Amino acid sequence: MSDFRSRGVEIVAISVDSNADSRKLCSSRGYTFPFLSDPKAEVIRRYGVLHPRGGPDGHDIARPAEFLVDSSGIIRWENFTDSILIRARPEAVLKAIDELPPVRAAVNLRAQTEPRPEGAVKAPNMRAPLSRILQAAYPC
Amino acid sequence: MRRSWNSFLWIGFAVVLLAAFSFLYLVQFPATRDFPWVNLLLFAVGGGFLAVGLKRAFANPKRYRGRVSGVILGVLSLAIFGLFYYGTFVITRNIPSASGALRTGVPAPDFTLSDAGGKPVMLSKLISKNRAVLLIFYRGYW
Numbered sequence: 001m002s003d004f005r006s007r008g009v010e011i012v013a014i015s016v017d018s019n020a021d022s023r024k025l026c027s028s029r030g031y032t033f034p035f036l037s038d039p040k041a042e043v044i045r046r047y048g049v050l051h052p053r054g055g056p057d058g059h060d061i062a063r064p065a066e067f068l069v070d071s072s073g074i075i076r077w078e079n080f081t082d083s084i085l086i087r088a089r090p091e092a093v094l095k096a097i098d099e100l101p102p103v104r105a106a107v108n109l110r111a112q113t114e115p116r117p118e119g120a121v122k123a124p125n126m127r128a129p130l131s132r133i134l135q136a137a138y139p140c
Numbered sequence: 141m142r143r144s145w146n147s148f149l150w151i152g153f154a155v156v157l158l159a160a161f162s163f164l165y166l167v168q169f170p171a172t173r174d175f176p177w178v179n180l181l182l183f184a185v186g187g188g189f190l191a192v193g194l195k196r197a198f199a200n201p202k203r204y205r206g207r208v209s210g211v212i213l214g215v216l217s218l219a220i221f222g223l224f225y226y227g228t229f230v231i232t233r234n235i236p237s238a239s240g241a242l243r244t245g246v247p248a249p250d251f252t253l254s255d256a257g258g259k260p261v262m263l264s265k266l267i268s269k270n271r272a273v274l275l276i277f278y279r280g281y282w
Contacts, residue, residue, distance in 0.1 A: 004274065007272075008270070008271045008272055009271065009272045009273065009274050010266055010271050010272070010273045010274070011273075011274045011276065012261065012263075012266070012273055012274070012275055012276065013275075013276040013277075013278055014253065014275060014276065014277050014278070015277070015278045015279065015280030016280050017280035017281065019254060019255070019256050019257070019258055021280070021281075022255070022256035023256040023257070025256075026256050034255040034256070034261055035255060035256050036253035036254065036255055036261055037253060037254055037255075037256075038251075038253050042251075043249070043251040043253060044277060046249045046251070047241060047242050047248075047249065047275075047277065048238065048240040048241035048242055049238060049241050049277050050236070051235055051236055051279070052236070054235070054236075054279065055279075055280075055281055056281060061279050061280055061281070062277040062278060062279060062280070063235045063236055063238065063277070063279070064235070064277060064278055064279060065238060065241060065276075065277040066274060066275065066276050066277070067242065067248065067274070067275040067277075068272060068273075068274050068275075069248040069263065069267060069272060069273045069274075069275060070267070070272045071267045071268075071269075071270045071271055071272055072267070073247050073248055073250070073263075073264065073267055074245065074246070074247055074248065075242055075243065075244050075245065075246055075247070075248050076244060076272070077244060078241070078242070078243060078244060080237075080238035080241060081235075082233055082235070083229075083232040083233045083235075084232045084233075084235060084279065085167075085173055085174065085228060085232045086173075086174045086232075087170075089170050093274065097272075
């Protein structure tokens, strides 16, 4: 997390989950970045990452995807996985950020020292019940 | 001559069970989750034990037991492997392609969505502080 902040990159997660669900997720996993709720999948649709009727109850949800938006609002990097088991690892995203010179320039490296150890994609809590660990393989 | 217990069959089946259930633990680590090589390796080892056990049972039925139990364990193991394969390689890839998604170089559409506390968060406001933003879309339903 601090690796992203020190590169001038904020992290924002978006799903169709309600605010209450996001609160639960945040507190149980100790994430320190905002989880935004897009219940009607409007933003998800606009970014072209809709998974129609992908939810367990047939609702539209997001397919897993990551976009890096620079400070001028342009998409500089994106990642679309083929498998919901395989997500961009924080190291890989940081490497991608570092390998994009224009982004670094636009990003304006502002050192912020916030001692927060969380990464973008964190392994599930080891103390979580089995059902949680199973779920963790899929939804996030 | 008393027929001896065909331990390979049971060892093989135990390893197959371990192969399937260890995924619940190994899924936590990207190195063993992105490609479940440990589990596949265990399945291969378990399958090897079962094959040897079955061969013994059928080639030397006077000496080894396990013609019935071996077949049952073998079929069960195949079913477990099939479920594992389906769960990790088929279901997980059942997501639409991102061919219609936005790509590098295009402007990111602005949006305002509320965070977990109900506070509105606006993309253009985030980047206005001269910062970049990593948007992570995830499936949800936790």
